[in-house]
Every structure is written in C-alpha cells, then in structure tokens.
Amino acid sequence: MATNTRSSRRRIAGTIVLLFAIIALFVVKLVDIQIVQADTLNAESLGNRSVEQPVYGSRGDILDANGVVLAGTVMRYNITLSPRNAAEFTRTTEAGEVTVTVAQASAEVGALTGKTGDSILQIISGALAKDKSSDYAFVAKAVAVDVFRAVDKLEIPWIYFEKNPSRVYPDGAVAGNLVGFVSSGGEAQAGLELGQDSCLASTNGTETYEKGADGVRLPQSTVTTSQARNGGDVVTTIDSDLQWYVQQVLAKQAQATGAAWGTVVVQEVKTGKLVAVADYPSVDPNNVNGTENPKDRGSRAFAESFEPGSTFKALTAASVLDAGLATPGSKIVAPYRYLPPNGANVNDSSGHADLNLTLTGVLIESSNTGMSKFGELLSDQQRYDYMTRFGLGKATEAQFPAEDSGILHAFENWDNQTKYATMFGQGLTTTALQVSSIYQAIGNNGVRLPVQLVEGCRHADGTMTEVPATAGSQVVSASAARDTADMLEMVYQKGWLAAKWNIPGYRVAAKTGTAQMPDGHGGYTHGYLVSVSGFAPADDPEYVVSVSLADPVKLNSSAASAPVFQEVMSQVLKKYRAVPSGAAAPALPGTW
Amino acid sequence: MSDNLARVLRPNWDNTPDQVQAPDTPDQVQAPDTRHIEIVSTRSQRRARPRIVYALSAVAGMATIVIVQLLLSVGISQGAYEVSRLQASQVELGRTAESVTEDLVRISSPQSLAANAEALGMVSNSNPVYLRLSDGAVLGAPASATGSQGGSASLVPNALLAGVPLVTQLPQGTGQGASVGGVAAEPSAKVADVAPKTAPNGIPTPATR
Numbered sequence: 155m156a157t158n159t160r161s162s163r164r165r166i167a168g169t170i171v172l173l174f175a176i177i178a179l180f181v182v183k184l185v186d187i188q189i190v191q192a193d194t195l196n197a198e199s200l201g202n203r204s205v206e207q208p209v210y211g212s213r214g215d216i217l218d219a220n221g222v223v224l225a226g227t228v229m230r231y232n233i234t235l236s237p238r239n240a241a242e243f244t245r246t247t248e249a250g251e252v253t254v255t256v257a258q259a260s261a262e263v264g265a266l267t268g269k270t271g272d273s274i275l276q277i278i279s280g281a282l283a284k285d286k287s288s289d290y291a292f293v294a295k296a297v298a299v300d301v302f303r304a305v306d307k308l309e310i311p312w313i314y315f316e317k318n319p320s321r322v323y324p325d326g327a328v329a330g331n332l333v334g335f336v337s338s339g340g341e342a343q344a345g346l347e348l349g350q351d352s353c354l355a356s357t358n359g360t361e362t363y364e365k366g367a368d369g370v371r372l373p374q375s376t377v378t379t380s381q382a383r384n385g386g387d388v389v390t391t392i393d394s395d396l397q398w399y400v401q402q403v404l405a406k407q408a409q410a411t412g413a414a415w416g417t418v419v420v421q422e423v424k425t426g427k428l429v430a431v432a433d434y435p436s437v438d439p440n441n442v443n444g445t446e447n448p449k450d451r452g453s454r455a456f457a458e459s460f461e462p463g464s465t466f467k468a469l470t471a472a473s474v475l476d477a478g479l480a481t482p483g484s485k486i487v488a489p490y491r492y493l494p495p496n497g498a499n500v501n502d503s504s505g506h507a508d509l510n511l512t513l514t515g516v517l518i519e520s521s522n523t524g525m526s527k528f529g530e531l532l533s534d535q536q537r538y539d540y541m542t543r544f545g546l547g548k549a550t551e552a553q554f555p556a557e558d559s560g561i562l563h564a565f566e567n568w569d570n571q572t573k574y575a576t577m578f579g580q581g582l583t584t585t586a587l588q589v590s591s592i593y594q595a596i597g598n599n600g601v602r603l604p605v606q607l608v609e610g611c612r613h614a615d616g617t618m619t620e621v622p623a624t625a626g627s628q629v630v631s632a633s634a635a636r637d638t639a640d641m642l643e644m645v646y647q648k649g650w651l652a653a654k655w656n657i658p659g660y661r662v663a664a665k666t667g668t669a670q671m672p673d674g675h676g677g678y679t680h681g682y683l684v685s686v687s688g689f690a691p692a693d694d695p696e697y698v699v700s701v702s703l704a705d706p707v708k709l710n711s712s713a714a715s716a717p718v719f720q721e722v723m724s725q726v727l728k729k730y731r732a733v734p735s736g737a738a739a740p741a742l743p744g745t746w
Numbered sequence: 747m748s749d750n751l752a753r754v755l756r757p758n759w760d761n762t763p764d765q766v767q768a769p770d771t772p773d774q775v776q777a778p779d780t781r782h783i784e785i786v787s788t789r790s791q792r793r794a795r796p797r798i799v800y801a802l803s804a805v806a807g808m809a810t811i812v813i814v815q816l817l818l819s820v821g822i823s824q825g826a827y828e829v830s831r832l833q834a835s836q837v838e839l840g841r842t843a844e845s846v847t848e849d850l851v852r853i854s855s856p857q858s859l860a861a862n863a864e865a866l867g868m869v870s871n872s873n874p875v876y877l878r879l880s881d882g883a884v885l886g887a888p889a890s891a892t893g894s895q896g897g898s899a900s901l902v903p904n905a906l907l908a909g910v911p912l913v914t915q916l917p918q919g920t921g922q923g924a925s926v927g928g929v930a931a932e933p934s935a936k937v938a939d940v941a942p943k944t945a946p947n948g949i950p951t952p953a954t955r
Contacts, residue, residue, distance in 0.1 A: 223851060226851075228848060229844065298845070298848075299841045299842075299845045299848075303841070322848065323906075324851040324855050325855045325857070326855060326902065326903055326904020326905060326906060326907065327904060328855065328857070328904070366823075366826075372823075394856060397856075398902055401901070401902045402860075402900070402901050402902055405902065406901055438903040438905050440904065440906050441903070441905035658873070658875075658886040658887040659874065659876060659885040659887075660886075724873065724874060727874065734876050734878075
C-alpha cells in the first residue's frame with residue numbers, strides 16, 4: 155500500500171516534470187522564433203514573396219502663360235537583354251509552335267528599334283566577350299510606348315524592360331533657348347530646367363507588395379515604403395505661339411542677312427513680363443546634339459552682353475530730361491567731330507557739316523557729338539546712378555541661369571573717352587534683356603518693373619510659390635519718360651528707316667543702334683551689332699520689342715533689324731488686340 | 747486509506763497491538779447494505795448546470811465563422827485576380843492614352859500647325875487693319891497678304907515632327923485621327939475606330955443671321 159503510493163507519486167512528479175520540460179522547450183523555441191530570430195525570418199519570408207519596385211515621381215512641367223506644355227515628362231522604356239540567356243526559344247503562334255533563333259529574334263527587335271539584327275547580335279557577343287555570365291546589356295534606351303509594346307509582343311524571354319521617365323519638349327525649338335534641357339540621366343543642364351530645378355524636381359518612392367506563386371499581387375499587401383513626390387510646374391510668362399512667330403521671323407532675317415546670331419525680346423510694358431525671348435540660332439531640346447556650338451544651346455538674350463550702341467541714347471536723353479537740364483527742344487550745334495576739353499575724341503558715323511539740332515533732332519539723326527553735348531550736362535556720377543537705376547550692371551530679376559550682368563565700370567574708373575562713350579552706348583555692355591528693360595521703364599512713365607520670366611512654381615494643390623516680386627521703381631519722372639517717348643516717336647517717324655518699320659494705324663516709338671562689337675582682345679571687330687528697340691502704341695505703351703542682330707554681313711546696318719522689329723511688333727499688336735492709336739503724335743522740331 | 751471510517755479511537759489499555767482490533771476484515775466490508783444511494787442535485791443546481799445546447803451552438807458558431815472566413819478569403823483572392831487583371835488593363839489603357847496624347851501635343855506644336863496651314867494654302871497677313879465701329883474708320887492700310895513669314899521651310903526645328911506627314915500628304919480616305927504620328931500607327935489606328943466620321947460636306951456651317 156505504501157510503496158504503491160510512493161510509486162504513483164513519483165510517476166505523477168515525473169509526468170509533471172516532463173510536461174514542464176516540453177513546455178519549456180516550446181517556450182524557448184517560441185521565444186527564439188518570435189523574438190530572437192523574428193526579424194531575419196520575417197525578412198526571409200518576405201523576400202520570398204515580396205516584390206519591391208520604384209514608384210516614379212513625375213518631374214514638373216514647364217508651361218507657357220496659357221498652359222501650353224513646353225517641357226513635360228513622359229514614360230520611356232529601356233530595352234535590355236540578358237546576353238547569357240540569349241538562346242533560341244519556341245513561340246506559340248496560330249500555325250503551331252515555332253522555334254525562333256537568336257538571329258531571328260535580334261532581327262525582329264532590330265526592325266522595331268531602328269537597328270540591324272547584326273548590331274544586336276554584336277551587343278550580345280560583345281557583352282559575353284567581356285563577361286561570360288553577363289546578364290545585362292542595353293539594346294535601346296528611352297524608346298516610346300509604341301516601340302515598347304511592339305517589342306513586348308514578341309515575347310522574347312531574354313529581353314527585359316526598364317522604365318525610364320524622360321523629358322519631352324512638344325514644341326521643339328520654340329522657347330528651347332529658355333526651357334533648356336536635361337541630360338539623358340535626368341540631370342538638369344540648362345535654361346529653366348536648371349534654374350527652376352528646385353521647383354521641378356521630383357523624388358522617387360518605393361513600394362513593396364507580396365505576390366502569390368502565380369505572380370498575382372496579394373490583396374492588402376502593398377506597403378509604400380517611401381512616398382514618391384511629384385515636382386511642381388513652372389509657369390512662365392512666355393506665349394508659345396508668339397515665341398514661335400518671333401523665332402521664325404528672326405531666323406529668316408538672320409539667315410537672309412548672314413548674321414552670326416540674333417535675339418528678339420518682347421516685354422509687356424505695364425507688367426515687366428517677357429512674352430517672347432527669341433534667339434537665333436537656338437537649340438531643339440529634343441535633339442541637343444544637333445546644335446554644335448554650346449553657346450547656341452542657351453539664350454544669348456540672357457547670357458551675352460554687348461555694347462548696345464545708339465539704342466542707349468534714349469537712356470541718356472531721359473536722364474538729362476529728368477535732371478531738368480534740357481527739354482526736347484533744347485538746341486545745340488552738332489559737329490561731325492567733337493573734341494571735349496577733357497581730351498576725348500567723339501565723331502559721328504558719317505561726315506557732315508555742323509547741324510543745328512534739338513535734343514529730338516539728336517535722337518533722330520543719332521548724332522554722337524550732339525548726344526555728348528547733352529550728356530556732359532550731367533556729372534559722371536549722376537549718369538552712373540541713372541544707369542544703375544535702369545538696371546544696368548547687374549543681372550535682371552528673371553533669375554535665368556548663367557545670366558550675364560553686363561559690364562558697367564564704376565564711374566571713378568571711366569577714362570576720358572569712356573566718359574563720353576557711355577553717353578551713346580559704348581564703353582559698357584548690356585544684355586538684350588537690359589536694353590528691353592530700359593525701354594520698358596521709359597514706356598511705363600518712368601517706372602521700371604522687375605523683368606519677369608517665371609510666374610511661379612505651381613504645386614499639385616494649385617498653390618503658387620516662388621512668385622517673383624512685382625514692385626517697380628521710379629527711375630525717371632513720368633514727364634521725362636513721356637517726353638522721351640515723344641522724341642522716340644519722332645525718330646520712328648522721321649528717322650532714316652521710317653519707311654522700313656512703318657506699322658500703319660499705330661504710333662510707335664523706336665530707336666536704332668549700330669554698335670561696334672568687341673573682338674575680345676580689347677579692340678573692335680569689323681562687324682556691327684545692329685539693333686532696334688521700341689515700344690507701341692506710343693500713346694499708351696503696351697509692348698517693348700527689342701531686336702539685335704550680330705554681324706549681319708550682307709546688310710551691316712540697322713536696316714537689317716528694322717524688318718524684324720516691324721513684323722514682330724505688328725504681330726504683337728495684332729495678337730493682343732492693341733487698340734490702334736487715335737490722335738496723331740505731337741510734332742517736335744528736330745532742327746532749328 | 748482504505749480504512750473504514752467507523753474506527754473507534756480509544757486508548758490502548760491492555761497494550762495489545764492495534765492490528766488485532768482492526769476492523770477491516772473482508773467480511774466486515776461486505777457487511778454494509780448495498781443500497782444504491784445517489785446525490786440528487788437541487789433544482790437550482792440543475793438550472794445552473796450548462797446545457798449541451800450551449801456547447802453545440804458555440805461549436806456551430808465557430809464553425810460558421812471559420813467557413814465564412816474561408817469563403818471571404820476565397821472571395822478576396824478571387825477579387826485579387828480581378829483587380830490584377832483590371833490594373834493590367836488600366837496600365838495598358840494609360841499607355842495608350844499617353845501615346846495618343848503625345849501625338850496630339852506634337853501635332854499641336856506651332857511648327858506643325860504652321861506647316862499644315864501652309865500646306866492647305868493659308869497665308870498669314872502681318873499687316874493688321876482695323877475697322878472702328880463707332881465711326882466706320884479704317885485704321886491701317888489694307889494690303890493683301892504677302893505670304894507666310896519664313897517661306898515654306900520651318901526655321902524653328904522640332905525633332906519630334908520628323909516623319910510626321912502633313913495633312914495634305916495623308917493617304918486619301920484614312921479619315922480623322924489616322925496616322926497622326928510616324929511611329930504611332932498602331933494606337934492611332936485604335937483612335938480611328940472611335941473617331942467621329944468626317945462630315946460628308948465639310949465642316950458644318952452654323953446658320954448665322
């Protein structure tokens with residue numbers, strides 16, 4: 155009886171101990187799996203069924219003022235192949251199973267990608283020669299959807315595809331000088347693409363999902379590991395239709411006159427917005443390699459400064475008027491050669507007897523000696539101050555990459571000749587934009603507005619950021635600006651190009667310029683930079699048009715640029731429905 | 747432990763061993779009457795006791811849940827195939843949309859419009875003339891258009907338009923939307939299917955009075 159009890163007790167104890175031991179084993183294993191090894195096991199299991207893929211954020215568009223896409227993002231596809239797996243395969247067609255050799259498959263792909271079958275075979279053999287186990291070689295980069303689909307349909311097992319978000323410029327070279335371009339790797343290279351990259355840039359995200367054995371995505375398994383972010387849209391002030399027209403007119407005249415390059419700027423007088431900035435030659439961002447000269451790939455209107463020449467006389471005249479030292483009717487005698495007391499030597503472009511000119515007449519005749527006699531009424535510092543207030547010597551507010559600030563030396567450093575040369579647009583340099591800005595200020599009653607190329611960065615929710623400031627500054631008094639405009643209107647009516655740039659129905663204020671071009675070594679070349687700048691309608695200025703042609707060898711005078719001014723200004727006035735001028739221009743005497 | 751409960755605890759006066767007195771002899775065990783006695787639970791006890799019905803319903807409930815869950819998950823995975831198929835078709839349609847949009851944007855570029863307008867015999871007149879309604883004055887000098895600016899050649903290149911035919915070069919009878927882009931023959935053929943037919947007598951003119 156007692157032994158019986160003891161053995162049964164032992165049995166029970168043994169069972170309990172065993173039970174606990176087993177439970178302890180389980181607990182240890184459980185802790186090991188659930189806690190100690192949890193991460194590695196999870197990752198391993200996920201790795202077997204989960205797929206990670208990039209989610210592409212879309213780089214923002216560059217839009218014109220009317221929402222026309224100048225630069226957009228499209229999905230392109232890289233076609234790649236696995237050289238080591240390139241072998242013949244069977245394809246099921248309606249006629250049954252067909253064996254397709256590598257050569258056949260290559261020929262099929264070649265026909266769709268614009269290559270020869272041989273060149274694709276070479277890609278395979280070349281990659282294998284380098285590395286026997288090569289698993290990756292490019293067949294074609296960034297092909298369009300249609301090519302991708304056609305190649306995909308061939309169902310060649312060793313051909314693979316990658317997504318490759320690319321840039322497309324639907325309007326080609328229209329505003330190509332401004333829009334710029336990106337590299338094939340997606341790096342911004344030039345123009346607004348570069349300057350506004352912080353707005354346009356997107357960030358790619360990743361997502362993982364789990365798939366079943368048959369490759370179908372398991373429901374509820376998609377996890378976005380990092381969010382893709384689309385870039386904002388850059389809204390420009392450019393009108394793409396007008397931009398095209400201006401580029402076309404400029405290119406035609408530049409080719410006809412054999413000009414090295416040319417620019418046209420169209421700016422709104424009352425807002426400072428640039429409506430068109432044309433360059434010749436200009437780049438087609440879809441085909442950057444088609445433009446050899448790197449300077450042709452940007453915008454000379456922003457990047458190139460030159461001595462403006464006589465178009466600059468409008469600034470000197472406005473300064474003198476604003477200082478109250480002259481009126482449009484002030485009289486001087488303009489000789490062919492003027493030797494001021496400081497030892498400078500100023501002469502006009504062609505020989506003439508002494509002329510009895512008013513300030514208006516000086517502008518009409520574009521007399522350097524006459525302008526010198528008015529300009530010297532101001533001190534150097536006063537003139538320098540006017541120039542800086544007109545925006546010279548510093549880059550415009552457009553914030554275009556690689557924009558030139560022009561050269562305006564401090565007045566203390568002007569030598570005796572420069573003191574006079576700066577009165578008629580030599581001895582300093584300006585960009586086409588700066589010249590346009592001078593005329594904008596004169597047209598806008600003396601209020602210079604910031605030059606504006608970009609309206610801002612528009613985000614997906616419609617908000618605009620980086621909106622540039624639009625506050626203007628009074629550069630000269632309204633009456634001085636008005637008087638200058640009246641005088642420029644006389645230039646338009648009575649200047650030597652009056653017949654060439656006539657726009658019936660409108661009052662126009664304009665001034666020509668013919669400036670010597672520096673050769674880069676301190677001297678001048680034989681070529682001239684011929685230009686016309688002006689605004690219309692003169693009675694209520696709306697638009698500035700500024701034309702520059704560099705070294706038009708077949709017609710080396712501003713007569714080369716006048717037709718461009720006439721055609722562009724006509725188109726601008728027509729396009730924007732500017733009301734034709736009613737009253738006639740006030741007649742100002744040019745001589746006495 | 748198999749002791750009878752009816753043991754008498756009394757002092758061992760005569761020093762005889764206990765065992766003699768031990769009453770547990772087999773005849774004594776069989777001695778008590780063999781009447782069957784059962785403890786009868788009270789009514790309240792009976793009422794408190796769980797009924798089999800509850801157990802059954804719980805098990806049935808669990809089974810139902812399991813089955814419903816199974817069916818649901820079958821349904822969801824069936825849906826997954828549907829979703830997967832629809833997503834694939836959405837991607838395809840998205841590609842088609844992208845492709846035809848690209849074609850559209852390309853042929854709406856100023857170069858394409860100008861070249862096509864010119865091919866159709868249109869010229870641009872850069873000589874604006876205005877009629878002022880208030881006094882009937884003609885502003886500007888009317889003159890016939892001198893022709894297009896830049897002649898026939900587009901001086902503003904657009905690499906995207908390479909190989910895209912002008913409207914006048916399209917083969918007859920292809921209708922609208924056909925072959926808008928050189929490489930886009932296939933998707934645009936799809937467009938052609940849904941494109942409205944060309945009006946038989948040209949563009950319908952509104953009757954303005």
